[in-house]
Amino acid sequence: MTLVRPTFKLTHRGAMLVLTAAIDAAQAMGVPQCIAVVDEGCNLLSFIRMDGSRVLSIESATRKAMTAATTGQPTGGISADKVLLLAEATSGRMTNLLGGLPLIAGGHILGGIGVGSGTGEQDVEIAKAAVAAFDRHIDEGTLA
Secondary structure: OOOOOOOOOOOHHHHHHHHHHHHHHHHHHOOOOEEEEEEOOOOEEEEEEOOOOOOOHHHHHHHHHHHHHHHOOOOOOOOHHHHHHHHHHOOOOOOOOOOEEEEEEOOEEEEEEEEEOOOHHHHHHHHHHHHHHHHHHHHOOOOO
């Protein structure tokens, strides 16, 4: 019986790559955002509140990232029953607002990104740009 298993972990450099790509996308859109990146255990690895973003979006961006990391699914389309069960299990720290995406590599959920302060559609677009940058580095074999 195996007592340990190998795993991939999102590093601070990976989190910063995701954060920087999201900042670049938000600036290109002219939409200041709160952006959170968490690891698979929902630990905050990187965060920014861009100048002009909404203060209340600090919490929603973080919860979006946590929800995406926990479920492995984009937020905003998770069934209400599943969100309710997850929220009860995690003291209400989940959300189903648009703007959270999981970070996945090699079939492993490594974490999540949450973006908030624009419209839901803007939040998703920025999160997708960040995930695409992350995926490009993974596909190129840039794991270090």
